[in-house]
Amino acid sequence: MDALASENEPRPGHITPEKVERLETILDGHVRMIHYLQNIQDAQFVPYCNLFIERIEKEILPMLEEAIVAAKILMAMDQPLPQIIIENLHKRIQEGIDLPPYDGGGLLDL
Amino acid sequence: MTSPPTMEVACLTFEALNEACELLNETLGRVEHQFIHLNRLVERLETDLMIVDQAIEKHPEAVLSPTLELLRGVIQQQTGVLLEHKARLKQLMVELKVRPEGALVDALMLYFSRLFAATKDTAWIEQQEEPENYTERLVEGLLPSQSTRFLSGEGQLMLGKFTGYTSSWLGMKARLEGHQYWVSELFSTLPSGHALAQPLLLMLQATERRSRFVKDQILYQRALVELERIGCSLSGIRGAERVFSLEKLRLEALMISFPESIMEGCE
Numbered sequence: 001m002d003a004l005a006s007e008n009e010p011r012p013g014h015i016t017p018e019k020v021e022r023l024e025t026i027l028d029g030h031v032r033m034i035h036y037l038q039n040i041q042d043a044q045f046v047p048y049c050n051l052f053i054e055r056i057e058k059e060i061l062p063m064l065e066e067a068i069v070a071a072k073i074l075m076a077m078d079q080p081l082p083q084i085i086i087e088n089l090h091k092r093i094q095e096g097i098d099l100p101p102y103d104g105g106g107l108l109d110l
Numbered sequence: 111m112t113s114p115p116t117m118e119v120a121c122l123t124f125e126a127l128n129e130a131c132e133l134l135n136e137t138l139g140r141v142e143h144q145f146i147h148l149n150r151l152v153e154r155l156e157t158d159l160m161i162v163d164q165a166i167e168k169h170p171e172a173v174l175s176p177t178l179e180l181l182r183g184v185i186q187q188q189t190g191v192l193l194e195h196k197a198r199l200k201q202l203m204v205e206l207k208v209r210p211e212g213a214l215v216d217a218l219m220l221y222f223s224r225l226f227a228a229t230k231d232t233a234w235i236e237q238q239e240e241p242e243n244y245t246e247r248l249v250e251g252l253l254p255s256q257s258t259r260f261l262s263g264e265g266q267l268m269l270g271k272f273t274g275y276t277s278s279w280l281g282m283k284a285r286l287e288g289h290q291y292w293v294s295e296l297f298s299t300l301p302s303g304h305a306l307a308q309p310l311l312l313m314l315q316a317t318e319r320r321s322r323f324v325k326d327q328i329l330y331q332r333a334l335v336e337l338e339r340i341g342c343s344l345s346g347i348r349g350a351e352r353v354f355s356l357e358k359l360r361l362e363a364l365m366i367s368f369p370e371s372i373m374e375g376c377e
Contacts, residue, residue, distance in 0.1 A: 068347070085337075085361060
């Protein structure tokens with residue numbers, strides 16, 4: 001049976017605004033990376049840039065957007081949520097935080 | 111020459127014996143009545159626990175029926191002994207009228223010696239200022255006076271609360287809390303060696319497990335409402351739809367609807 005946090009205890013899933021800001025900064029870094037890549041005019045690099053852009057848009061940005069939403073849910077909750085939901089939201093946040101903040105190029109080398 | 115003092119003694123003994131029989135008869139009648147109340151409380155508890163069990167049958171929960179059977183068995187066994195006491199007491203009272211000097215009276219007196227002493231002790235304890243400080247004798251087929259008092263007072267009131275049925279987890283939570291209350295209160299009136307003590311304790315644990323499940327269901331319902339509230343406030347944010355739909359699905363998978371089929375059967 002799933003355990004739930006008591007209403008009287010401090011919320012185990014508490015998230016600080018700084019964490020959300022950190023995630024937004026990482027997201028912003030990747031968006032800027034996309035703009036940077038879009039502005040590369042050299043024809044020999046364009047196919048690679050498009051590939052990188054596609055990977056950022058499809059794989060990195062959704063993870064960060066979901067991490068931000070997860071953090072905002074935990075910040076906004078007034079009622080205790082089931083432990084399993086809290087754990088899932090934290091997992092999403094951690095996945096977002098674990099992404100390199102402004103190193104889109106390095107990540108795209110994978 | 112007759113011996114008046116011996117006659118007097120015999121007369122007094124006979125009177126005291128009749129008094130003791132009356133007191134015991136009254137006590138047995140009262141206890142029998144309370145066993146009927148206890149049986150009704152157990153029936154209500156069983157109905158409610160069965161409803162919860164129908165919902166959680168997918169989960170590996172401890173099996174209810176052995177616990178319930180044990181409690182029922184002990185009540186039945188104690189009631190059986192009580193009825194035996196009643197039948198023999200009736201026999202003794204008749205013999206005392208018909209053949210007070212007969213051998214059967216002696217044999218029955220021997221049988222009742224402990225019961226007479228127990229009822230006399232209890233009557234004395236009840237007259238004391240703090241009767242809870244005294245320990246009553248443990249006698250098969252009898253209930254301690256505090257248990258009898260609880261069942262005839264609060265126990266009956268509780269029984270009234272369990273009439274009718276509920277169709278929601280919230281209602282079931284209140285009912286299970288009521289059951290937990292009467293089981294634990296009745297348990298607290300019993301000395302640890304009483305035959306009913308252990309089955310009641312097991313029943314309390316079984317009720318607590320189911321109560322936890324019901325409370326979880328209520329909290330899942332509240333959590334869903336909470337998720338929907340937060341979802342509305344975050345609508346329009348990129349990724350919100352994906353996160354909310356998945357978490358709601360997860361939550362809905364944990365939620366179990368109140369078993370309606372049993373309710374229909376009960377009504």
